[in-house]
Amino acid sequence: MISFSNVNYSYQKGTSALSDISFHVDKGEFVFLVGVSGAGKSSVLKLIFRETVAGSGQVAVLARNLNRLRRREVPYLRRQIGVVYQDFRLLPEKTAAENVAFALEVIEANPKEIKRQVPRVLNLVGLGDKGARYPHQLSGGEQQRVAMARALVNNPPLLVCDEPTGNLDPDTSWQIMTLLSQINLLGTTVFIATHDKEVVDRMGRRVLELQDGRLVRDDSKGVYRHEA
Amino acid sequence: MYGMTAKGYTAMKLRNSVYYFKEAATGIWRNRLMSLASVIVVVLTLLILGSFTLINLNIQAITEEIKGQVEIVAYLEDGADSVDALSRLRAELVELKGVQRVTFVSKEEALERLRERLGNQAGITDGLERNPLPASFEIRPQDPEQAAVLSDKVARLAGVDSVDYGQQIVEQLFAFSRGIQVFGYIVIAFLGIVSLFLIANTIKLTVYSRRSQINIMKFVGATDWFIRWPFILEGIFLGLLGALITYLLLFFGYGFLYFRASAWMYQNFLSVKMVVPEVAGRELLRFLFFMGAGIGAVGSGISVRRFLKV
Numbered sequence: 001m002i003s004f005s006n007v008n009y010s011y012q013k014g015t016s017a018l019s020d021i022s023f024h025v026d027k028g029e030f031v032f033l034v035g036v037s038g039a040g041k042s043s044v045l046k047l048i049f050r051e052t053v054a055g056s057g058q059v060a061v062l063a064r065n066l067n068r069l070r071r072r073e074v075p076y077l078r079r080q081i082g083v084v085y086q087d088f089r090l091l092p093e094k095t096a097a098e099n100v101a102f103a104l105e106v107i108e109a110n111p112k113e114i115k116r117q118v119p120r121v122l123n124l125v126g127l128g129d130k131g132a133r134y135p136h137q138l139s140g141g142e143q144q145r146v147a148m149a150r151a152l153v154n155n156p157p158l159l160v161c162d163e164p165t166g167n168l169d170p171d172t173s174w175q176i177m178t179l180l181s182q183i184n185l186l187g188t189t190v191f192i193a194t195h196d197k198e199v200v201d202r203m204g205r206r207v208l209e210l211q212d213g214r215l216v217r218d219d220s221k222g223v224y225r226h227e228a
Numbered sequence: 229m230y231g232m233t234a235k236g237y238t239a240m241k242l243r244n245s246v247y248y249f250k251e252a253a254t255g256i257w258r259n260r261l262m263s264l265a266s267v268i269v270v271v272l273t274l275l276i277l278g279s280f281t282l283i284n285l286n287i288q289a290i291t292e293e294i295k296g297q298v299e300i301v302a303y304l305e306d307g308a309d310s311v312d313a314l315s316r317l318r319a320e321l322v323e324l325k326g327v328q329r330v331t332f333v334s335k336e337e338a339l340e341r342l343r344e345r346l347g348n349q350a351g352i353t354d355g356l357e358r359n360p361l362p363a364s365f366e367i368r369p370q371d372p373e374q375a376a377v378l379s380d381k382v383a384r385l386a387g388v389d390s391v392d393y394g395q396q397i398v399e400q401l402f403a404f405s406r407g408i409q410v411f412g413y414i415v416i417a418f419l420g421i422v423s424l425f426l427i428a429n430t431i432k433l434t435v436y437s438r439r440s441q442i443n444i445m446k447f448v449g450a451t452d453w454f455i456r457w458p459f460i461l462e463g464i465f466l467g468l469l470g471a472l473i474t475y476l477l478l479f480f481g482y483g484f485l486y487f488r489a490s491a492w493m494y495q496n497f498l499s500v501k502m503v504v505p506e507v508a509g510r511e512l513l514r515f516l517f518f519m520g521a522g523i524g525a526v527g528s529g530i531s532v533r534r535f536l537k538v
Contacts, residue, residue: 049447072451079449089444106450108244150448 001027001158001189002048007057009043017043018213021057025191027157030184032200033193034224035210041193044210045162048191049081050074062158079107082151082159082188086166088143090135096146097122097131103150121149125179141172145179152183159183161192165199173199197224244454251458252465259434263466266430270470270523271477273423274516277416278478281515282508284412289503291405298372300379300393303362317387321365326378329368335359362389373402420519427527431463435531442535452536459528467524471516478516479509 002025009018018040025031035041046052047059050066059066062080069077090099097118104114122131125145135143144164151159161180165173177199184190194200200207200223207222208215256263302321314332321330333341338361343350369378375393383391435442445455483505493500 075449075451077449078447083447089440089447091441091444102444103448105247106445106448106454108454111243154448 001025001029001062002191003058003060004044004047005058007047007054007059009047009052009055016213018047018210021210021213021215023208023215023218025189027189028184028187030181030190030203030205031192032203032205032207032222033191033210034195034200034207036195039210040213041195041210042162043213045160045193048160049083050077075107079154080156080158082148082154082156084144084147084151084159084161084164086163088135088140088147088167090143090146090150092135095132095134096127096138096142096149099135099146100131100150100153103153107154109154117153118149121153122146124152124183125149139172140168141175144168144172144176148176148179148183152188156188158189158191161190161194163194163196164192165194165196170198174202177203200224244457248457248461252461255434255438255458255462256465259437262430262433263462266427266466267470267473269423269426269430270467270520271473273419273426273523274470274474274520275477277419277423277519278474278512278516280412280415280419281512282478282482282503284408285503285508285511287405287408290500291401293501294398294401295372298369298375298393298398300367300369300375300382300391302365302367302382302385302391303389304364305387305389306362313387317385318365320385321367321382324378324381326370326374327367328370331366331368333364333366335361335363338362338364372398420523423523424527424530427463427467427523428530431459431466431528432531434462435459435528435535439535442532446536455536456529456532459532460525463524463526463528464521465524467520467522467527468517469520470524471520474520475509475513475516478512479505482508482512 002023004021004023007018007021008016010016021040021044033041033044043052047054047066048061050061050069053059054067061077064073064077066077090096091102094102100118100121101114104117109117119128119131122128125148127142127145127149130138130142135146138146144167148159148164159180164180165176168176173196180190180192181203204221204223207217207219207224209217209222209225304317318330318332321327336359339353339359342361343353346352367378367382369375375398379391379393382388442455486502486505486508489502
């Protein structure tokens with residue numbers, strides 16, 4: 001599903017962001033990518049999402065070699081990857097349902113299909129009755145659920161989350177994590193970059209840890225950090 | 229989920245265009261002040277471009293008219309006008325490459341023309357003992373710009389005394405009209421680029437106000453062209469609106485000028501013919517709509533570029 005082999009990546013000014021990263025995520029896995037700010041988490045996500053290309057080494061996502069993916073093929077890769085951000089990124093002038101529908105409209109989906117998929121996915125994230133509300137009428141947790149519904153509406157095999165609980169209180173964070181586990185049980189591979197120690201420890205799932213751009217740990221049932 | 233048949237594909241494209249137009253209209257309305265500013269920018273630049281086009285059009289028309297009047301006159305040696313000599317020379321002239329038409333003017337005809345030109349003072353020719361005017365051939369060249377080359381050849385023929393085609397005026401006119409055209413293209417290109425960037429900058433603001441929407445479209449997998457189209461349509465629409473306003477201003481302005489100038493020239497016995505407003509207007513409309521739409525489309529294309537690099 002995701003495979004990094006000896007990946008190096010540096011920012012434009014030559015400062016190294018990732019050095020010699022190798023890991024592999026299989027279909028159906030649930031993986032945390034942890035590390036302090038600046039450890040390189042965002043760079044890994046950007047590489048998966050093809051916002052940027054590796055300097056050397058190979059990145060493969062969904063059986064595609066991203067080093068060789070052409071620019072015009074990128075949108076079709078992204079249709080297969082759901083993405084959830086810390087700041088939700090909802091359009092304030094659209095309702096929850098419209099925000100979800102928007103993701104299908106702009107990839108030129110069939111309107112009948114949109115009508116069927118939007119309520120289904122809103123039910124899945126537990127917002128079946130709140131589709132007509134605008135983002136400002138929803139709590140932070142609910143807004144993140146809308147963002148998740150939008151990420152899932154096209155049935156992507158892979159869901160990538162960038163600090164999904166970064167703006168949420170612990171209880172709400174836990175609810176979002178529970179929801180992510182349920183989605184994972186339905187077959188979606190889930191890849192979460194976070195520095196939320198509490199949820200990582202409590203979930204006890206596979207953990208990849210980055211430190212100064214290097215992969216220092218890969219535990220199949222990990223916690224946020226082993227105390228030395 | 230995706231229409232695979234040809235029919236489904238077309239239906240989808242149609243649905244897309246509805247979406248593009250709706251988005252473009254929303255964009256214009258939501259940023260109506262900026263849209264207004266863009267239209268004003270287009271009008272100002274097109275006014276200059278359009279005026280220049282009108283001037284150019286008139287200079288071209290005048291040049292064409294004068295070109296059509298270019299004629300080489302070959303004056304014949306006195307006494308070389310026997311029937312034999314004339315028919316031989318005529319045959320030689322017709323044989324020359326680039327000659328369109330050859331007309332013979334006899335000594336008598338030449339004198340008659342002079343009398344006509346003198347009008348009520350024609351009497352002064354009555355005192356002449358013999359006709360001093362030479363017979364001549366008037367040669368119309370196929371290509372007026374080749375008059376110099378052709379007249380050299382004519383001058384070398386036996387029986388031809390001298391050749392005249394008003395060379396200085398003709399040469400100068402050709403150089404002038406070519407110069408004006410080149411200058412015109414340079415000005416049009418320069419102003420076109422300037423207005424392109426003005427438009428790009430104004431549309432950039434409407435793009436900027438929708439950057440989060442563009443960002444979302446990018447990460448859910450919309451293609452660049454899907455994102456670009458509404459902005460391009462918006463640019464084209466603003467450009468065309470600017471072109472229409474410019475057209476109305478220039479058309480009525482030119483019409484007014486045309487009648488004023490024609491009346492003035494008539495009073496002053498000048499026979500320069502300006503291009504009539506109907507014809508000028510047609511040329512102008514085509515030019516302005518092409519420029520307006522082009523500037524709008526390319527300008528907005530430039531402004532979206534930066535936001536698509538995600």
